[in-house]
Amino acid sequence: MSDVDVIVIGSGPQGLAAATSLACEGLTVLVLEKADHLGGAVVSAEATLPGFVHDLYAMSMNLFVGSAFYEKHRVELQENGLEFVVSAHPYASAFPDGTSLKVSTDEGDTLKMWRAHSSADAEGWQRLGQLYDDFTQVYFPVYSSPLPSKSIASAFRGLWKVRATTPPAQLLQLVLSSTRSFGDRYFTTPEAKSLAAAWGMHLDFAPDIASGALFPLLELYGNMRSGMSIVKGGAGKLPAAMARMIEVRGGEVRVGAEVVQIQTDGRKATGVQLSNGEVIRAQRGILTTTPLPNLVNSLLSKQSVPSKMAEAARTYGFGPGTFMIHLALKGPIPWLDQELSDVCYVHLAPYVDDLARTYQQAVAGILPDEPLVVVGQPSVIDPSRVPNPNQHTAWLEVRAVPSEILGDAGGDLSEISWDEARDIFAERIIDKIERYAPGFREQILAQVAFSPVDLERVNPNLVGGDSVSGSHHQQQLFGFRPSWSLNRYATPVNGLFIAGAGTWPGAGVNCVSGPLAAERLLRDTHPSKRAFRRSR
Ligand SMILES: Cc1cc2nc3c(=O)[nH]c(=O)nc-3n(C[C@H](O)[C@H](O)[C@H](O)COP(=O)(O)OP(=O)(O)OC[C@H]3O[C@@H](n4cnc5c(N)ncnc54)[C@H](O)[C@@H]3O)c2cc1C
Structure with a gap:
């Protein structure tokens, strides 16, 4: 494939979801992947012995299964070999005395488990159910939208709708709480508090970090409701199915292709150079899934980076x-x-x-x-x-x-x-x-x-082995991911867009930022818009 409409850097779930969305709009897309295999942090392999298939990194596909991307492309992904199996016993915490707390998709069984453990914790668990239902009405529209955006208005509408059961102040308090204070508010035993706090550690919300509480709430109840989905036969079937959807539309996913430079002509991003010296041009734009510091420090020339972008990269933190x-x-x-x-x-x-x-x-x-x-x-x-x-x-x-x-x-x-x-x-x-x-x-x-x-x-996106490609503490989340000056997936370099775990809504196989960045690229680089710019 020579020149293309769009180059996507990185074949993780966000890069592939972006490329799929663009290919579905009729654009020719080239995905460039440094590793010798597809998938970013979604890879499976017989890593130990023949016949034993391991998900090398991400295993739970709950975020993907709940995504608008999956909803839209479900049938074609299934035709391309993607199938999920769901655990009815999604998670548990075990303790040194040989006891455990085990949550099941059967809500009655879960409540029985809580009652056998502690009636006060069972009561706290039930209170959390209402909080979860109300909080998700407010949060889910925000999670799947660019920030800032009109989704803020739907969050306010959500707050209004749920005010009788959960007053806005209680939801605000939840969003500000640490996982420790969240556990202390709803549970009495050290085991129950630990069950909640452990979920914060999947991101970088240790018990005493402010604003970590919403993640345990989402995981505790969300996983009970949906169970835990994994890909039948190994996580790698997910990127493989997306790659087939791109290829059938004339696109290409190339592995062993490390981008070492994004080229600009002083006005806009024009193409990329690979580590083997090959230069490939993109007519419409370039969409990268690299975290901001990698983009600024490794892929762009100093002259093409405005000072605000350089400062945002300097202050972006990893967990x-x-x-x-x-x-x-x-x-x-x-x-x-x-x-x-x-x-x-x-x-x-x-x-x-x-x-x-x-x-x-x-x-x-x-x-x-x-x-x-x-x-x-x-x-x-x-x-x-x-x-x-x-x-x-x-x-x-x-x-x-x-x-x-x-x-x-x-x-x-x-x-x-x-x-x-x-x-x-x-x-x-x-x-x-x-x-x-x-x-x-x-x-x-x-x-x-x-x-x-x-x-x-x-995977160079996992800087310092940070599995979530950047801290999720609140100063770097919502409209601050990767920074306030760079939210909504566009960059100050014309024709260059950014998605991936380092952008809102953050890490996970959620396939949100990829399609949203693709939408932004389609809008900002639409030929009519360029004609409009030229005529001004
Ligand atoms: C150990 C581990 C466990 C996890 N567990 C879960 C889980 O159970 N559930 C869940 O939802 N999430 C999990 N995650 C998080 C989730 O996998 C990631 O947040 C998600 O994969 C991010 O997608 P992405 O497309 O932004 O980037 P990635 O999946 O990280 O992919 C980025 C890709 O870009 C490529 N790349 C980078 N720079 C270049 C370059 N210059 N040129 C070409 N290619 C380049 C990389 O090689 C990589 O393949 C886990 C992550 C890890 C590491």
């Missing part, structure tokens, strides 16, 4: 790193509490103070002594991922860890590189799981671990 372990197992995980055997995500923290300490340690460069381990059990709901039904895979996500190791709260590693520490740290995580599931280690047939440094090596 702590993530560590991943994938295991091929002989059999199921031998949990102390056997009820956990069919749960999609099991959180091992154990308590809120452990989460708070972990975050502080990670940002200070210290290997945490009790990091949160999210134990994913995908093969329990999707046996097609293993060679035989008695065998299993485990997806272990460790939150949060330092990008660079300066000290060690769990031992005596210090000033050691992640390449040296990777296997030692992985063994510690396996030891931790062993405390909740004695005999776990004996089940392991093979394992592979990715440190924060490995994550960034494969």
Whole structure:
């Protein structure tokens, strides 16, 4: 393919969703991907042993399943091989005494679980149900719109509609609360508070960070209502289906194609240069999914970056790193509490103070002594991922860890590189799981671990191993993502647009920013608009 209408940089879910949207509008699209495979952080591979398929990074596809993009393209994606399986037991938290809190899609079962645990927590859980219903009426229209935009007006309309059951002040208080204060308001036991706070750590909302509370609320109730969806056969089938939709419309998705420069003619972005020297021109525009600092510091020349954009890139912050372990197992995980055997995500923290300490340690460069381990059990709901039904895979996500190791709260590693520490740290995580599931280690047939440094090596958007491509603290969220001067997906460089986890609504396989940025590109570069500009 020579010159094209639009070049998209990055084949993660946002890049592919943008390219699909543009291809559906009849534009010729070229997606350029640095890695030798598609998908960004949505990849599956037989990473341990033949026949054991692992989702190397993202596993839960709930945000995708709930997206307008999926709603619009569902049939064609299914025709291209995309199918979901849904866990009826989406998540749980386990505790050192062998007990657990397990949430199921059957609301009656979940309430029974709460009543057996604590009647006060059961009452708090029920109060949360009303809050969730009211909050989502206000929040969902905002989540799926550019910010700022008219969606703010629908949020106000939502506030008006729900005022009888949840007064606006209560919703505002929720949005401002930390996950610790949220837990303290609705729950009484340390276990229930931990179940809530663990969800904040999937982003970078440690228990004492202001405004983290809305994420646990969305996950606690949202996952109970919908269950946990994963892609049948492995997450990689999702980008593969999108790539086929692009190709059938005359577009191309090229892997092993690293963009090293975005070229401008002084007025607008004109094309890109690849690491092999090839130059490709784009007639209508370029849409990148790189975080703002990568765009400004690596892809644009200094002269083409206005000072406000340079300043926004300088102040854009990344969160702590993530560590991943994938295991091929002989059999199921031998949990102390056997009820956990069919749960999609099991959180091992154990308590809120452990989460708070972990975050502080990670940002200070210290290997945490009790990091949160999210134990994913995908093969329990999707046996097609293993060679035989008695065998299993485990997806272990460790939150949060330092990008660079300066000290060690769990031992005596210090000033050691992640390449040296990777296997030692992985063994510690396996030891931790062993405390909740004695005999776990004996089940392991093979394992592979990715440190924060490995994550960034494969995908430069994961700066410092930050799995969410930039802190989600409120100063960098809503209309401030990536910055107030750069919201709504356009950049000051004509013809250059930005989407991806580093733009609103942030990380996750939500496929929101890609299509919204594509819409903006279509509007801003429409031929009639250019004619209008020329005639002025
Ligand atoms: C370990 C991990 C676990 C996660 N778990 C979940 C989960 O369970 N559920 C969920 O919803 N989300 C999860 N996420 C988050 C989610 O996967 C990401 O937020 C999402 O993939 C972001 O999509 P994106 O398209 O913006 O970028 P990415 O998916 O990060 O893709 C960006 C792509 O751009 C490419 N690229 C970058 N620079 C260049 C360049 N110069 N030239 C060419 N190509 C380039 C990269 O190689 C990469 O392939 C997880 C992320 C990680 C890392």
